[in-house]
Amino acid sequence: MENNPLQKYYRQPKIYLDLPSKGKFYPNGAIDGDPSKLPVFGMTAMDEIMFKTPDALFNGEATVQVIKSCIPGILHPWSMPQLDVDACLIAIRIATYGESLETTFTCNSCKEDNKFDLDLTKSLEYYLSLEYENTIIVGPMMVTVRPLTYKEATEINTKSFEFRRQLYNVAGLEDEEIKNNTLNDIYKKIADLSAKGFTTAIAKIEVEDSVVDDPSYIQEWLKNSDKEFFDSIRTHLEKTNEKWSLKSQSVNCVSCNTENKVAFGLDNSDFFVKR
Numbered sequence: 001m002e003n004n005p006l007q008k009y010y011r012q013p014k015i016y017l018d019l020p021s022k023g024k025f026y027p028n029g030a031i032d033g034d035p036s037k038l039p040v041f042g043m044t045a046m047d048e049i050m051f052k053t054p055d056a057l058f059n060g061e062a063t064v065q066v067i068k069s070c071i072p073g074i075l076h077p078w079s080m081p082q083l084d085v086d087a088c089l090i091a092i093r094i095a096t097y098g099e100s101l102e103t104t105f106t107c108n109s110c111k112e113d114n115k116f117d118l119d120l121t122k123s124l125e126y127y128l129s130l131e132y133e134n135t136i137i138v139g140p141m142m143v144t145v146r147p148l149t150y151k152e153a154t155e156i157n158t159k160s161f162e163f164r165r166q167l168y169n170v171a172g173l174e175d176e177e178i179k180n181n182t183l184n185d186i187y188k189k190i191a192d193l194s195a196k197g198f199t200t201a202i203a204k205i206e207v208e209d210s211v212v213d214d215p216s217y218i219q220e221w222l223k224n225s226d227k228e229f230f231d232s233i234r235t236h237l238e239k240t241n242e243k244w245s246l247k248s249q250s251v252n253c254v255s256c257n258t259e260n261k262v263a264f265g266l267d268n269s270d271f272f273v274k275r
């Protein structure tokens with residue numbers, strides 16, 4: 001409301017985020033403002049509650065709502081490239097609680113328990129140093145890949161989690177035949193899911209004079225292609241995922257000075273609770 005006298009006490013941007021993707025891979029009109037300087041606000045009490053709601057965390061809704069609230073320049077978080085999501089969450093945490101994240105670890109050499117403040121700006125800088133490589137040359141073909149959207153990635157992750165849970169439940173079945181049939185069924189679903197993730201990531205294939213971007217053509221080709229094609233694309237996608245994932249930080253033990261690799265995750269509510 002425009003005439004609200006409380007307006008000047010509204011929260012102000014705490015930091016400005018340079019999107020690791022540089023704003024590429026967003027649908028037209030999905031970013032309001034300069035993708036290299038998006039204002040990031042600290043979380044509201046409502047946002048914090050979202051991150052404590054297990055269902056909303058699991059299905060991605062919490063992340064979407066909190067990004068909308070804290071980085072309003074990203075208009076449709078479901079359609080943003082998955083690449084930018086971790087950097088956005090780190091930026092939101094910095095804007096809310098500051099740059100350091102208190103972490104504990106047990107030294108892998110002397111077993112001493114250490115307390116340490118990780119510097120979250122280092123993790124943000126890492127993402128900013130990355131470049132998304134989107135072309136792979138496979139024999140005569142030039143394959144262009146794209147990052148999955150947050151929606152696509154979340155759907156695949158939740159289904160994959162569901163299948164793993166089903167696998168776990170099968171162990172309790174007594175009838176061997178039913179057990180084997182159920183197992184085969186689940187393995188088939190897992191294979192289909194990974195094929196789906198794969199085809200979704202391929203934006204187009206250029207060969208000779210043709211450009212193919214119809215997913216059903218691409219899917220059919222993958223089914224009928226030599227293993228080497230499939231493998232070289234898969235290796236590229238796996239390497240890209242690995243590169244764009246959160247890295248551990250090196251910390252020296254206070255007691256014996258041995259270097260330890262300390263990892264932290266964004267996928268649980270702990271990250272968003274003030275400590």
Ligand SMILES: [Zn+2]
Pocket residue numbers: 107108109110111112253254255256257258
């Ligand atoms: Zn030590």
